[in-house]
Amino acid sequence: MPEVVVSIGPHHPALKEPVNFRVIADGEKIVRLELDLSYNHRGVEKAAEQRDFIRVLPLMERVCGICSHSHSTAFAKGIEEIMQLEIPPRAQYIRTIIAELERMHSHLLWLGVAAHLIGFNTLFMWTWRDREAVQDTLEEMSGNRVHYGMNEVGGVRRDLTPEQLNAALARLPALEERVNKYVVMVNEEETMLIRFRGVGRLSKEEALRYGTVGPTARASGIDYDVRKDDPYLAYKDAPWNVVTDTHGDVYGRTRVRVWELQESLRIVRFCLENLPEGPIRVPAPKNAPKGEILSRYEAPRGELAHFIRTNGTDKVERVDIRTPTLANWTSVAMCLVNQNIADIPVIVAAIDPCLSCTSRITLLDNHTKKAGIISFDELVRRYRSRNPEDVQP
Amino acid sequence: MSVLKEMFENLLSRPITILYPKEKVPIPGAFRGRVAIADEKCIGCSKCSLVCPAQAVTMIEGQREVEFKGKSLARKKRPQVKLYKCIRCGLCERHCPTGAITLKHELSSSGTDGEVVVT
Amino acid sequence: MTGPLTLDMVAGKMKEFGVSEQVRNNRIRITTTPEKVHDTIRTVQAMFGFDRLITISAVDNTMTLELVYHLTGPHRMVVSIAVGLPRELPAIATVSDILPPAAIYERQIHDLFGIMFRGHPGLARIVLNEDWPDNEYPLRKDWKPNPDTFYGGIKGERS
């Protein structure tokens, strides 16, 4: 059968994000694949340079809908470090609670999406039903389901009342029971195992080489987790472990995510039960001194890096946002070759792509039908031979 | 097959969906809804218009005598909020020195007229 | 996880490439020159096991264009290698041959700052749209949108 080109996206009922795959397939096998991302460059970084620290935080929240707290915390954390502000422990704990609830709702959402992508709609409905409990907790605490607006430079904007704490604690047991069920389901349900096992495998070396972050890296056995490596907020105090798995495929990434749900629940429970008394914010100066910082944060999807440079005014000189999705794209492009067309959505979704932030790449080429993943040098050589005019001297 | 067990349990129980027009979820206490301005408290300091990330707040003419900390002072301006530009971030409420601008618990319905204002 | 690196260990080995300084408890910053970036990264990779590129940040500080390469490794230290490039025709050798994920970051910087990466496998547009005009680099400080220029999208639909 001759090769066919299947163009998926950017307007495609199967994809929820503006991304375009040009899949060159031989029957059901992917021979070659071209990824084309980001149809929506929004200029957030440029806009951030025009706003003072008060007004930039709502902007940072709107970099991404799911991980809105991640972006605003990463930014506020960096600015506080430049200003050498020590934010009060209560504020740290409240930020941690919101961050971990956000991780839970992101992972539950992901689990549902992954199940939907393999046509297992029942799990999709159930996880999204249970995600409502997390979202309700967040709504009770912050008033919103996604853009929480809890951060400000110097602390948090809203305190948690005892009623809110008790309501959140009351929701936890049911959630814990459900999450434990999902752990069993992910590990035992045949219909998921058959589609996830051995799909999109990355060895530990490959995962390191292609710079993967977050659950993608941890599924390949790399224990990089910013929460442990470079502790911030209340992660020093809370009891939790870095979750890793050695499978390295979509199955491994699913397992890492459900186990992280359990860890998140432990952190949330600890923070809710041990919430210290005290103020929730310290007054922040208007201007930040000259300085630069790489603020790292473990977002649900992986390591988020905000590089912030200040110049002594009330605005940043430059904020450079490196989203986890961008870091993971190289590995996705690499592990798609020689997989089935039917597995594209699963493999792409396995990194939990969030394209409201990112990019556009045209990376991959495999004319020969040999098994395995081509090396990067090979890739460069092929690219040159195909597009001689594009090569820079 | 833990799925099967749960499936048939669900088949016998009620669906979890909230049937919207008949049932409604309570609005949480922390909810940020429609913005409201108490004109008698506003001293016209324009702080709200400075901190608004969406630039929904503009200062318009509005001379009035207001009580502030026991003193009477004459303000020149008052804020005006473009309702459908507002992103309900609550920064104006947070930075208002007198508590004149607040976010209410009521929902603000959607609309197509971008020029609806709250004063 | 190996033991933590100290500044002394790094600074001594990296003397020939530039100045090393401790920025925070686990951050080391090395300032070097554009010619030496490739070798510096190769050296920190080989000597201290900085095997993972976090990101490449680009800053326009109105005098020069600055590139900061952040790397981390199994010892959880972060080394930031900073170089300054001239604003006129900035160019630097690519590091995507030793760090594959750099390819994406370099393309992004090429798009937004106009820095040329020599030897990059394909510096095509990544962040900006195809009909974005050439030689306009939106994140440079001196860039202002020109009302007469067409920046893509549908003509006459920009507000």
Added chain:
Amino acid sequence: MIDPLYGLLYIFIFPGFLFLFLYALFLAFLDRRIAARMQQRVGPPFFQPFADFIKMLGKEVIDPAGVDRAIFDAAPLVALAAVMTAFLYVPVTGNSPLAFQGDLVVVLYLLSLPTIVLFLLGWLSRNIFSAIGGIRAVTQLFIYEVPFFLALLTPALMAGTWSISEIVVWQQKNLWFIFLQPIGFIVALIGLQAKLERTPFDIPEAETEIVAGPWTELTGRRLAIMDLTIDISLVVGSALVAALFLGGPLIPWTVTPSWLGGVIGFFLFLIKTLAVLLVLSSIKVATGRIRIDQLNDIGWKYIASASIVQVGIVLVMNYLWVYA
């Protein structure tokens, strides 16, 4: 020779086309409702499939560029006609008056037609998703058709007749085939699920991979008719399984007057098809989609060999017991 008026009534009103149409829509509703309740959703109201059908009849029909309109219009009608015809040979109230020796084979072939039509539609659509979907549909057909046929023909082997009605009569005298041939029954259910392209065998129309497969370019009344075809296939398929394995509408003793027997038979038919539907819906809810290469693996390795084993067992049983 049957009375012409009775024949016309049988074909057009009950239990022919009109009843079939309504019952197909009802089963479609029930299928969706059961699935929804199992997922703790509310599900559609009972008239939803009918409303969908009417709505889609009224929608604009869009011709993809370069498509042969005549064939594109005719193909769904052919599929619909095929499955509606197939229903006439399946016993509903009692034995079908149109039954003849060999109608089992005719029904099976008529049931295969929608898949062929889907492939044709996919191929005609000049759309890459449709083409891949069409190819997948045919690949899947080759995988499940053999075990499905074998499983449905084993009752015929044991009963020694090629007429569905006579197989039902044989079960009335002896034992239901679900007890005699449990493996065949399971294979038949799996094959039916695959034939109807429901999860886990919805590979040709995998929503997240190839949009809707062959259905992608179908609009308006073509889509309505094709949807109705699949709904009717569900009725025919479950009625067929009920007739071949669950004893059909007949009960082991005779009832007087004869119209009462018909009524009881009709209710038995309803109960049995609903039971089959419940099983099919449960399979749909409990599983995710498998890949075509995995289906190939499972289909030929396990399902096909299971059906062959069943045929072997039946031959041995025939030799030792039935015709001994």
